[in-house]
Amino acid sequence: MRLNEVTYNDAKPVEGYGPGFFRIGGEVFQGAVLTGPDGTQIWDGYDAPEALLALAGRIDVLFMGTGAEIAHIPTGLRTQLEEAGVGVEVMASPAAARTYNVLLSEGRRIALAMLPV
Template sequence: MRLNEVIYSDAVPVEAYGPGFFRIGGRAVNGPLCLSGRGVEPWGGFDDSATLLSFVGQVDVLFLGTGSEITHLPPALRNLLDAAGLGVEVMNSPSACRTYNVLLSEGRRVALAVLPV
């Protein structure tokens, strides 16, 4: 088996997560957050559409983690993101973190918005 070191060029990956926190760049960040090439940003959850809309034109896809379990986005938020042309993939937060890290390692233009588990 051949192992290769993964190099993240323009953003940092999610290193770990646990009850109420994510570890990014060696430090714990509590609560919901957004992560992209811009860095770590606080996110106010489903009521904070402005932070999500700030990714329009900057990323190809936004991975949205809904916590421990996958849930549907509120219809108004889904409609707003669709109308803005932002590609959104909704999944539970552990899956969103893993998917974000993989696509980030491939050099893709991605962002992550996650609720803690």
């Protein structure tokens, strides 16, 4: 069997998570986070769409982690993102983190916004 080393270009993978935190690229972040082509930052959640809208034209898909369980995101936020041309995939944060890591390793143009579990 041949093993291949996974590389992630400029963005960092999600390495772990737990109650109220995420570990991304070797750093621990408390609370909600946004990670993608510009690095990782604390995200103020659904009431702060500006950082998400700034990704328009730079990514193909934004994965939205809704916490421990899958939930709907606010309709107004989804509408804003779709009108800006940002594709949105909503799932529970653990699934969003795994999906993000796989597509990141493929060199896809993606970002990830997650609420803590």
